[in-house]
Amino acid sequence: MSEMYRAEVPLYGDLISLVSEINQSVMDAFPDLKARLERSGEIARLGVERHGAIRVGTAQELSNLRRIFALMGMQPVAYYDLSIAGVPVHSTAFRPVERSDLNASPFRIFTSLLRLELIEDVALRDKAAAILAGRQIISDRGLELVEIAEEKNGLPLEHKDEFLQEVLNVFRWHPNAIVDHETYRNLHDAHRLIADVVSFKGPHINHLTPSTLDIDAAQEGMKQRGISAKSVIEGPPARKVPILLRQTSFTALEEVVCFTDDTGDAQGTHTARFGEIEQRGIALTPAGRTLYDQCLAEARGASGSTSEDYAERLQRAFAHFPDDMEILRKQGLAYFRYVPTAEGLNATQSDHKGTQGVDKLLEAGLIVAEPILYEDFLPVSAAGIFQSNLGGAEQRSYDAQASQDTFEAALGVPVLDPFVLYQQLQDESLAEVERLFSGG
Numbered sequence: 298m299s300e301m302y303r304a305e306v307p308l309y310g311d312l313i314s315l316v317s318e319i320n321q322s323v324m325d326a327f328p329d330l331k332a333r334l335e336r337s338g339e340i341a342r343l344g345v346e347r348h349g350a351i352r353v354g355t356a357q358e359l360s361n362l363r364r365i366f367a368l369m370g371m372q373p374v375a376y377y378d379l380s381i382a383g384v385p386v387h388s389t390a391f392r393p394v395e396r397s398d399l400n401a402s403p404f405r406i407f408t409s410l411l412r413l414e415l416i417e418d419v420a421l422r423d424k425a426a427a428i429l430a431g432r433q434i435i436s437d438r439g440l441e442l443v444e445i446a447e448e449k450n451g452l453p454l455e456h457k458d459e460f461l462q463e464v465l466n467v468f469r470w471h472p473n474a475i476v477d478h479e480t481y482r483n484l485h486d487a488h489r490l491i492a493d494v495v496s497f498k499g500p501h502i503n504h505l506t507p508s509t510l511d512i513d514a515a516q517e518g519m520k521q522r523g524i525s526a527k528s529v530i531e532g533p534p535a536r537k538v539p540i541l542l543r544q545t546s547f548t549a550l551e552e553v554v555c556f557t558d559d560t561g562d563a564q565g566t567h568t569a570r571f572g573e574i575e576q577r578g579i580a581l582t583p584a585g586r587t588l589y590d591q592c593l594a595e596a597r598g599a600s601g602s603t604s605e606d607y608a609e610r611l612q613r614a615f616a617h618f619p620d621d622m623e624i625l626r627k628q629g630l631a632y633f634r635y636v637p638t639a640e641g642l643n644a645t646q647s648d649h650k651g652t653q654g655v656d657k658l659l660e661a662g663l664i665v666a667e668p669i670l671y672e673d674f675l676p677v678s679a680a681g682i683f684q685s686n687l688g689g690a691e692q693r694s695y696d697a698q699a700s701q702d703t704f705e706a707a708l709g710v711p712v713l714d715p716f717v718l719y720q721q722l723q724d725e726s727l728a729e730v731e732r733l734f735s736g737g
């Protein structure tokens with residue numbers, strides 16, 4: 298998919314080379330960080346790490362994609378309500394959940410379902426529903442392969458290439474719209490996002506995001522290369538200990554499309570696809586997340602991220618958020634994996650076994666606490682990304698309520714709770730430490 302997108306959106310290739318240059322120089326400058334990435338296995342994922350995003354129109358499209366992602370080892374994690382930010386969708390992210398899978402391929406796909414009920418104009422809503430009901434985003438053969446794989450509890454190897462091709466086709470860009478120009482305009486007037494979801498053959502991947510170790514350098518680098526970067530980086534400010542997720546993007550490209558009533562060179566344009574870069578930090582516990590939400594709300598105040606002094610406001614608000622790994626750990630604000638050191642492993646083979654308690658083991662240098670990386674998304678940041686690639690000017694509000702039940706009914710399964718997953722990773726590591734060091 299990365300290759301396909303690079304061919305479709307050449308600027309994406311520029312982002313990839315920018316990010317890999319930055320990652321290399323950060324690792325050269327901070328050997329400790331490099332060593333930590335090597336220890337945790339995260340170094341392997343650095344160059345291949347991506348997230349992408351798609352938007353679908355119907356419950357059936359969503360549940361079929363869920364089946365495809367399940368075959369690839371990706372589960373729906375978390376529910377995000379974007380309607381509060383004036384975007385008529387709700388979303389989840391499909392991703393691997395086991396540590397070994399995350400290190401092998403941490404690819405996540407942010408998947409949004411259009412909330413047609415938020416279109417006020419009933420006639421337009423019905424028309425949009427009819428158009429969506431008439432399209433098929435996955436080919437018959439693709440669906441057949443899904444069924445075979447589900448029956449056999451895994452995709453038979455002989456179908457692997459064909460399956461990948463079918464899946465890739467789902468996310469391909471189609472310059473030929475399935476609506477006429479006027480319908481497109483009406484959908485667009487209701488909301489640009491509605492036009493994006495309804496007017497095309499399928500849910501084109503709208504961005505693919507590489508991961509950087511220094512997003513401030515990436516933001517600077519984009520500007521230097523003349524790429525029109527978003528004015529603010531979403532998420533927390535720059536810190537010594539990165540938390541959660543920071544994101545920046547370049548604005549959507551204007552692309553030529555052909556509507557069903559276009560003849561010859563009467564061609565329209567559509568803006569949907571953009572570029573994004575992210576930097577991930579440590580996952581926060583519910584207590585840490587509450588503190589994060591408070592700090593962010595304080596920084597944004599009434600003006601959101603639009604005020605001129607936003608960067609300073611953000612720094613000031615986050616002064617309340619401890620910026621020290623050990624304090625984050627002691628205060629239970631973030632998740633950690635506890636791993637024996639080489640010395641610790643030696644000790645478990647000798648009579649030193651029996652040192653009790655995590656703090657004592659840490660002090661004795663027998664184990665270390667490694668930060669668990671945040672694998673998910675942030676609704677306020679996602680809304681900012683949506684907004685900036687919708688042209689920024691689009692400000693709407695919906696009285697809609699979050700509707701996780703409706704979303705899960707469409708999806709066909711409940712979404713997983715990310716806090717539970719991080720807690721499990723931490724608990725598994727503690728159980729292993731307990732096993733190694735208890736007794737004597």
Ligand code: OOG
Nearest residue numbers: 350407674678679682683
């Ligand atoms: C998804 C926007 C959200 C992120 O990184 O928060 C997102 C979209 O525009 O479809 O990708």
Ligand code: NI
Nearest residue numbers: 350506573682
């Ligand atoms: Ni994104």
